[in-house]
Amino acid sequence: MSEVRFDERVAIVTGAGGGLGRSHALLLAARGAKVVVNDLGGSLHGEGSDQAAAQKVVDEITAAGGTAVASFDGVDTPEGAAAIVQKALDAYGRVDVVINNAGILRDVSFHKMTHADWDSVLKVHLAGTYYVSHAAWAHMRDAGYGRIVNTSSAAGLYGNFGQANYAAAKLGIVGLTKTLAQEGAKKGIRANAIAPIARSRMTETILDEATLAKLEPTLVSPLVAYLASEGCASNGQVYAVGGGYVSRVAVVEGAGTMLSGEVTPESVAGAWAEIEDLSAAKPFANAMEAVGAALGKL
Template sequence: MTISFEGKVAIVTGAGNGLGRSHALALAERGAKVVINDLGGARDGSGASSDAAQEVVALIESKGGEAMAHGANVAKMDQVEDMVKQTMEKWGRVDILINNAGILRDKTFAKMTIDDFQLVMDVHVMGTVNCTKAVWQIMRDQNYGRIVVTTSSSGMYGNFGQSNYGAAKMAVLGFMNTIGIEGAKNDIRINALAPTAGTRMTEDLMPKEVLDMLTPESVTAGLLTICHDDAPNRYILCAGAGGYASTRLFETDGIFLPADEQTPENIVANLAEVSDTSNQSAMETGAGQTQKFLGKAMAYMQNKNAE
C-alpha cells in the first residue's frame, strides 16, 4: 500500500522549522496542498518572522507542489479563523490538521512563574483547541477529517523542569480522547504523535552523534501513518530515531469492597491486588470504568443474595 495525500488540503502549525517543516514537506511530496503556519518565533515563543514559512512554501512550489503561508498565532482564535478562512477561499476544504506548534519555558516548578506556565498551556493546549475548533465544522460537513495532536513523553511520563510542558502535553490527550469519540460518526479521526527529534527544541540538550539519528524525517514517517485515509482513531504513536511504539492507558481489574469495608486501611491492605496488572484493560470511554465497578458491585450483591 502506498500512502497518498493527492487532493487533500493540510494545515501544519509551526511548520517553518524542525518537525513541522518536515511534516509539511512530506505531505506536499505525497500530493497534499499545504498551509505552512508559522509565527516565526524563537523556541521560547518570543519574536515573530514569516521568513521561515515563506522558505518552506518556496521549496514546495519549486518541486511542483502547492502551498501557502500564514503567520497566525495559534493561541489567538481570531488569527486562526483568518488562516482557515484563507485556506477555504484558496482551496475550498481542509482535510488534515497537524497541531505541531509549540514553545518551551523550562524551569523547575519552584522557579517557574505562573506567566510561563500559562503561556505554555495557551500555545500547546489552547493552540490545539483553537485550530481544531476552526476546522471542526468544515470536517463535519465534509464527513472527513484527520487531526493530529502532538503529545510528549514529558507529559505521559514526566520530565524534570517541564511541569508546564508536561501538563500541556497530557492535556491534549484528554482532548483527543473525547473529540475522537464525537467526530467518529463524521469520519473525523484524531490521533497523537509523541516525537523524539533533534530540532531547535533539543539541539542543546543532546550530543551530536545522537542528534544525527534523531532526524525530523524519522518522526514524520510516523506522522503520515496517523493522518491518512486508513488511519486509526485515538491512537498514540511514539516515534524517533527509527523507533516506533504505541502508548496506551490501561486500568487494572481492581477489587471490590462492600460498604462496611470501604476504609483506607482496607484499600492499603489490598493494594497488591488493586495494582495487579494481570487482567488490566484499556478503556474505550470514561464510562467503561463506571460499568466495571458497578459490575463488581452487582456480582457481589448476587453472590450475597445467593448465600
C-alpha cells in the same frame, strides 16, 4: 501496500517553519497535498515573530513541484486559529487535515515557575490545538471527512522534571484528542496524537550529536502522514515515535480489587498489592467503558 497519497486533500500544518512541522509539511506536499504552512516564527520561548520561517518552507515545497501557501498567524488565539483555517479555505476551498504541531518551551522547576511561564505554554500547546481544531471542525463535519494529528510528548504521558507547564499541556492534548475522536467518528473525522522524539531546536541542547543524528524529523513524519491519510482506521490513539521506532501508547487500568467489609484507610492499605498490580491491566475505548467496568464490579 498502496502508496499513501493526499491528492486533492488540503492540509494545515502548524509550527511548520522548522523542526518536525517542516518535515511533516514537506512529506504531505510530496504526497500530493496542498499545504498551509503555518508558523509564527518566534523564539523557542515564544517571543517575537518572523515570516521568513514559514515562507522558506513554502519556497522549498514549490521548488520541489508541490503546492503550498504560507500562514503567519499564531495558533494561540481564536482569531489567529480562525485566520489559519481561513487561509486554507481561501487558497484551496477546503480543509481535510490538521496537524497541530506548533509549540514553545518555558522549562523551569516548579518552585520557580511564573504564571506567565504556565500561561504561555498552555496557550500555545493546549489552547492552540483546541483553537485550530475548533476552527476546522465545522468544515470537516460538513464535508463528512477530517483527519487531525496532535502533538503530545513523553513529558505529558510520564511527567518530566522542569516541565510542569509543558507536561500539563501535553497530557491535556491527549484528553482532547480522545474526545475529538469519539465526537468526530460518526462524521468521518479521526483524531490521533503522537509523542515524538526528534532533532530540533527543542532537543539539540539536551541530546548529544550522536543521538541527534539518529533522530531526524523525517523519521517521525511518515507516521504523521499515515495517521492523516484516508486509509488509516486508528482513532483516539497515541503513538510514541522517533528514530524509526513506533509504538502505541495506552492508559491502562489494572483488574483492581473490591474491598470487603468496612471500607477504611486500613482496608485500602491491606489491599495495596492488589490495587497496585497491573499484571491484568487493559486499556478502555472511552470513559463510559471504563466507568462501566468499575460499576460492573459492584
